[in-house]
Amino acid sequence: MNTRDLQIDSEGRLRHFLTLSGLNRQLLTEILDTAESFAGVTEQTVKKVPLLRGKTIVNLFFEASTRTRTTFELAAKRLSADVLNINITQSSAVKGETLLDTLRNIEAMHVDMFVVRHADSGAAHFIARNVAPHTSVINAGDGRHSHPTQAMLDMFTIRRVKGPDFGRLRVAIVGDILHSRVARSQIHALNLLNTGEVRIVAPRTLIPVHAESLGVRVFHDLRAGIQDVDVIMMLRLQHERMKGALLPSEHEYYELFGLTEKKLEHSSPDVTVMHPGPINRGVEMDSEVADGPRSVILEQVTHGIAVRMAVMSMAMQRREART
Amino acid sequence: MSPANRSKQLRFHIRGGRIIDPANDIDTSADLYVAKGRIVGLDQAPDGFTADATLDASGCIVCPGLVELSARMREPGQEQKATIASETRAAASGGITTLCCPPDTNPIIDTPAVVELIRLRATECGKARVVTLGALTRALAGEQLSEMAALRKAGCVGVSNALRPVANTLILRRALEYAVTFDLTVFLHANDHWLANDGCAHEGRVATRLGLPGIPEAAETAAVAHSLALIGQTGVRAHFCRLTSGRAARMIARARFDGLPVTADVAIPYLYLTENDVSEFDSQCHVLPPLRTVEDRQQLRDALQSGTFQAICSDHQPHEPDAKMGPFPATEPGISGLDSLLPLALRLAEDDVLTLPELIRRLTCGPARILGLPAGTLAVGAVADICIFNPELTWLLNARSMRSQGHNTPFAGWEMKGRAIHTLLGGRLVYSLAD
Amino acid sequence: MTDFDDIPAILDEMTEQLRVQIRQTGRTDLAIVGIHSGGVWIATQLQQRLGLTGAAGSLDISFYRDDFTRIGMNPVVKPSQMPYSIDDRHIILVDDVLHTGRTIRAALNELFDYGRPASILLAVLIDRGGRELPIAADVVGRRVTLQPGEHIKLTGPDPLKLVIRRNP
Numbered sequence: 039m040n041t042r043d044l045q046i047d048s049e050g051r052l053r054h055f056l057t058l059s060g061l062n063r064q065l066l067t068e069i070l071d072t073a074e075s076f077a078g079v080t081e082q083t084v085k086k087v088p089l090l091r092g093k094t095i096v097n098l099f100f101e102a103s104t105r106t107r108t109t110f111e112l113a114a115k116r117l118s119a120d121v122l123n124i125n126i127t128q129s130s131a132v133k134g135e136t137l138l139d140t141l142r143n144i145e146a147m148h149v150d151m152f153v154v155r156h157a158d159s160g161a162a163h164f165i166a167r168n169v170a171p172h173t174s175v176i177n178a179g180d181g182r183h184s185h186p187t188q189a190m191l192d193m194f195t196i197r198r199v200k201g202p203d204f205g206r207l208r209v210a211i212v213g214d215i216l217h218s219r220v221a222r223s224q225i226h227a228l229n230l231l232n233t234g235e236v237r238i239v240a241p242r243t244l245i246p247v248h249a250e251s252l253g254v255r256v257f258h259d260l261r262a263g264i265q266d267v268d269v270i271m272m273l274r275l276q277h278e279r280m281k282g283a284l285l286p287s288e289h290e291y292y293e294l295f296g297l298t299e300k301k302l303e304h305s306s307p308d309v310t311v312m313h314p315g316p317i318n319r320g321v322e323m324d325s326e327v328a329d330g331p332r333s334v335i336l337e338q339v340t341h342g343i344a345v346r347m348a349v350m351s352m353a354m355q356r357r358e359a360r361t
Numbered sequence: 362m363s364p365a366n367r368s369k370q371l372r373f374h375i376r377g378g379r380i381i382d383p384a385n386d387i388d389t390s391a392d393l394y395v396a397k398g399r400i401v402g403l404d405q406a407p408d409g410f411t412a413d414a415t416l417d418a419s420g421c422i423v424c425p426g427l428v429e430l431s432a433r434m435r436e437p438g439q440e441q442k443a444t445i446a447s448e449t450r451a452a453a454s455g456g457i458t459t460l461c462c463p464p465d466t467n468p469i470i471d472t473p474a475v476v477e478l479i480r481l482r483a484t485e486c487g488k489a490r491v492v493t494l495g496a497l498t499r500a501l502a503g504e505q506l507s508e509m510a511a512l513r514k515a516g517c518v519g520v521s522n523a524l525r526p527v528a529n530t531l532i533l534r535r536a537l538e539y540a541v542t543f544d545l546t547v548f549l550h551a552n553d554h555w556l557a558n559d560g561c562a563h564e565g566r567v568a569t570r571l572g573l574p575g576i577p578e579a580a581e582t583a584a585v586a587h588s589l590a591l592i593g594q595t596g597v598r599a600h601f602c603r604l605t606s607g608r609a610a611r612m613i614a615r616a617r618f619d620g621l622p623v624t625a626d627v628a629i630p631y632l633y634l635t636e637n638d639v640s641e642f643d644s645q646c647h648v649l650p651p652l653r654t655v656e657d658r659q660q661l662r663d664a665l666q667s668g669t670f671q672a673i674c675s676d677h678q679p680h681e682p683d684a685k686m687g688p689f690p691a692t693e694p695g696i697s698g699l700d701s702l703l704p705l706a707l708r709l710a711e712d713d714v715l716t717l718p719e720l721i722r723r724l725t726c727g728p729a730r731i732l733g734l735p736a737g738t739l740a741v742g743a744v745a746d747i748c749i750f751n752p753e754l755t756w757l758l759n760a761r762s763m764r765s766q767g768h769n770t771p772f773a774g775w776e777m778k779g780r781a782i783h784t785l786l787g788g789r790l791v792y793s794l795a796d
Numbered sequence: 797m798t799d800f801d802d803i804p805a806i807l808d809e810m811t812e813q814l815r816v817q818i819r820q821t822g823r824t825d826l827a828i829v830g831i832h833s834g835g836v837w838i839a840t841q842l843q844q845r846l847g848l849t850g851a852a853g854s855l856d857i858s859f860y861r862d863d864f865t866r867i868g869m870n871p872v873v874k875p876s877q878m879p880y881s882i883d884d885r886h887i888i889l890v891d892d893v894l895h896t897g898r899t900i901r902a903a904l905n906e907l908f909d910y911g912r913p914a915s916i917l918l919a920v921l922i923d924r925g926g927r928e929l930p931i932a933a934d935v936v937g938r939r940v941t942l943q944p945g946e947h948i949k950l951t952g953p954d955p956l957k958l959v960i961r962r963n964p
Contacts, residue, residue: 040641041641059570072873075858075874078873078874079875081875082878084906084909084910086909088860137686137691138683138686138687158687159574159642159690160571160689163642164642164686164687164689168686180688181573182573183571183573184572222570247566247575248565252569252570352869355869
C-alpha cells in the first residue's frame with residue numbers, strides 16, 4: 039500500500055500520521071486550524087477535554103527521549119485518554135523479540151493508538167502496515183526519515199508569528215540536514231505550504247546528495263544562507279558527528295554556522311529564530327540569541343502540545359465508521 | 362546407490378522443438394536424442410536408436426540446462442531459510458541444471474569437508490548439479506589466505522570473499538597472487554566496505570528523501586578500480602559479480618578492451634528495478650548491492666547487449682518471512698530468484714535487449730565458461746543437461762507457484778511469460794511441469 | 797415555511813419568565829452563559845435586558861459532544877470563554893434551539909469541568925421537542941412542532957432571525 043493510501047482513509051481523513059509525503063496543503067491547514075482550537079484549551083484554566091476519554095494511547099519508544107515522549111503524554115492526557123509508556127531498550131530487543139511480536143503483544147491489550155519513535159527509517163511505516171484495522175500510528179521520529187509532528191508545530195509557530203501567507207516568506211534551515219528527520223519533514227511542510235523560498239545551510243558533509251531535489255536552495259555559507267530570511271530554523275548538532283569525520287570540532291562549527299546577534303544582522307530585521315531543542319548553547323547559537331526577543335523556542339514547546347492534540351484527535355475520529 | 366525416487370537414465374527422443382545452442386551456433390527446428398546420460402544425436406537419430414520415452418517439445422525451445430552463477434541454498438547453517446533439497450528442486454523446475462554456491466555458508470566453505478558435504482547432499486537430492494566457490498580468505502575474515510590448493514583439489518571452481526571485506530589492498534593482492542598459483546578464478550564483489558558505510562539503499566534522490574543510509578556508486582567503482590589495478594598487476598583471472606552501475610560496466614568494458622582477463626555478470630533484479638522501487642520502504646526491494654538509478658538500469662541493459670556482461674544470474678537469496686518483516690534497514694537483503702530467472706530473462710528478449718539466442722548464451726555457455734565447466738552445450742557427446750521451455754506460457758509468480766522455500770521477491774504478482782516444461786539432468790528427467 | 801419575525805418580543809417574554817423564576821428562587825448575582833453560536837447571541841440579549849453586569853460567558857461544546865467518533869472534528873472551534881469563576885455561582889445557561897438534549901448535556905459537562913455552580917437555569921429560545929435525554933428547559937421562548945425533514949435555525953447576530961428549512 040502506498041504512503042498516501044496508508045495514511046489517509048477512504049473518506050479522506052487522517053488515519054496514520056507517518057510523514058508529510060503524500061499529504062496535501064488542505065490537510066496540513068486543517069491540522070494547523072485544529073491545533074489552534076486546542077491551543078485555546080491549553081491556555082484555559084480547564085486544560086482537559088473529554089474527546090478521547092476511554093481511548094488508550096501507547097507511547098512505544100525504541101529510542102530514548104524524555105522531551106518528545108512527555109509532550110505526547112501530556113497531549114494525550116489533555117484529551118482525557120489513558121496513556122501507556124513503553125520504552126524498548128536495546129537489551130529488550132537483544133533478547134530476541136521481533137518488532138512485530140512486540141506490537142502484537144501490546145495490541146492484545148486492545149490499544150487505540152501507537153506513538154512510535156524508532157532508530158530505523160521506515161519503522162513507523164512498517165508498524166502502520168502491520169497494526170489492526172482500528173489502530174492508528176503517529177510517527178514520533180523514525181531514523182533520519184520523518185518527524186512530522188515536529189514539522190507541524192514549527193509550521194504552527196511560523197503561522198502564529200508571521201501570518202498564514204507562507205508565500206512571502208524566506209526560510210533557512212541550518213545544521214545537520216543529512217541525519218535530520220526534523221529537517222526532512224520541515225522541508226516537506228514548507229513546500230506543501232507554498233513557502234516563498236526554502237534554503238538549507240550546512241557544510242558539504244552534512245548535506246545529502248541531490249539535496250535540491252527536495253525543493254531547496256543549498257548554501258554552505260551561513261551569511262549568504264540567512265541573507266534577508268524571515269525565519270531561521272536551527273537543527274541540533276549531535277556529538278557523534280565529530281567522531282564520524284563529518285566535522286572537525288564544535289568550535290569550528292560554531293564559528294561558521296553558529297547563530298550570533300552579529301550574524302543575524304544579515305537577516306530580515308524581524309527574523310524569527312527557531313530550534314526543536316534541546317539547544318547546544320555555544321554551538322548552534324549563543325545564549326543571547328536563544329534567550330533573545332527573536333527566539334520562539336519556548337513557544338514551540340507549548341505549541342507542540344496543541345499540535346499533537348490535533349493530530350491525535352484527527353487520527354482517532356470516525357472510528358466507528360471505519361470498522 | 363540411488364534414492365528410490367530418482368528417475369532413470371532413459372533413451373529420450375525430444376521431438377518437435379526449436380533447438381537453440383549458442384555454444385555451437387545452433388538455432389534450428391530439430392529433434393534431439395539422448396541416451397546413457399549424453400546427447401547422442403541432433404536432428405538425426407543415431408543408428409539403431411529406439412526411444413524409451415518421447416518428450417513433446419512442439420512450440421517449445423530446447424536449450425542447454427541453465428547455469429546459475431550464484432544460488433545461496435542456505436545449507437549448511439541456515440536451513441530455516443532453505444535447503445539444498447528445496448533449492449535444487451526449485452532450480453530444476455526453472456530449467457536450471459547447474460548451480461554455483463557462494464562460500465558464505467555456515468560453516469564457511471574454507472575446508473574440503475564442507476565442499477564435500479555440499480557435493481554429497483546435492484548428489485543425494487539429484488535434482489541439479491551444485492558446484493562451489495571456496496573462500497578466498499580463511500573464515501572470509503579477510504586477513505589470512507585460505508587453503509586454496511586444498512579447496513581446488515576438493516572441487517571448488519573458484520574462490521571468492523563473498524560480500525565480506527578484505528582487510529586491505531595488500532592482503533587482496535597476495536590473495537589474488539596465491540589464486541593465480543593454482544589457476545583459480547577469483548570471483549570479486551566490487552564493494553568498498555568503508556564507502557558503503559552500512560548503507561542499505563543507493564545514495565541518491567530516493568535515499569535522500571527517505572533518510573535511508575546510502576551506498577554511493579563510488580563504493581562499487583572504487584572497488585572495481587583497485588581490483589582492476591591488482592588484476593593487471595597479478596594476471597589473475599577474475600570475474601566481477603553482480604555489477605550495478607553503468608559506470609562500473611564501462612570500466613569493465615574498457616578493461617576487457619585493454620586485454621585484461623576479466624568477465625562480469627549482472628543479476629536480473631538490477632535490469633528491472635531501480636531506487637524508485639524502494640520509495641515505499643518495500644523490504645522486498647532491499648538488496649545488496651542496492652538498486653540504482655533509472656539511468657544505471659538502462660546502462661546495464663546496454664552493457665548486457667554489447668557483451669560487457671557475459672552472463673545473467675538470479676543472485677538467488679531465499680529468506681524466511683521474518684527476515685523481511687521489519688523496518689527497511691533492519692531487514693535482511695536478498696531476493697529469491699530461481700523461480701523467476703527464466704521468464705524475466707526471456708522478457709529481455711521481448712524488450713529487444715538481446716536476441717533469443719544471445720539471451721540463452723548469457724544463461725548457458727556464458728556462465729559455464731566463467732565457471733570453467735563443460736556445461737551449457739548441446740553438442741553431440743555432451744552430458745545431457747537440457748532445458749525444454751515454452752516461451753509463450755503465462756503464469757503468475759506467487760507463493761503458490763514458487764518452488765523455492767523462500768518466497769521473498771518484489772516480482773510477486775507479476776505475470777511471468779515462459780516456463781520450463783521438462784528439465785533433464787545427465788539424461789534423467791528431473792522435472793516436468795505436468796507433475 | 798413560517799418565519800418568527802418578532803424575536804425581540806420573544807426575548808421580552810423570556811426575560812419576564814426569567815425574572816419570575818429568579819424572584820421565586822431568591823437567587824442573586826447571576827451569571828449568564830451562551831452556547832456557540834446562537835446561544836451566545838441570545839445570552840447577550842438576555843443579559844442586557846436583565847441588566848446583569850459583567851460579560852456573558854460562551855461555551856463551544858465541540859470537544860464534549862458524544863458523537864465525535866462518528867462525525868469527527870470540526871476544525872474551526874472557538875475556545876470557550878468563561879470570564880468569571882463558576883464556583884458557587886447561579887448560572888443561566890442559554891441556547892437557541894433545544895432538540896434532543898445532547899448539546900445541553902455536553903454543556904453541563906463542560907460547565908462542571910470549570911467548577912461547581914450553585915445552580916443552573918436553562919433558557920432556550922425555541923423548544924422543538926424530540927428529546928432523547930431527560931433534559932427540560934426552565935424558560936422557553938416558543939414551542940414549535942416540525943415536520944419530518946425540517947430544521948429550525950437561528951441566524952444572526954444582527955438581525956436575529958429564525959428560519960425553518962426543509963431537507964431536499
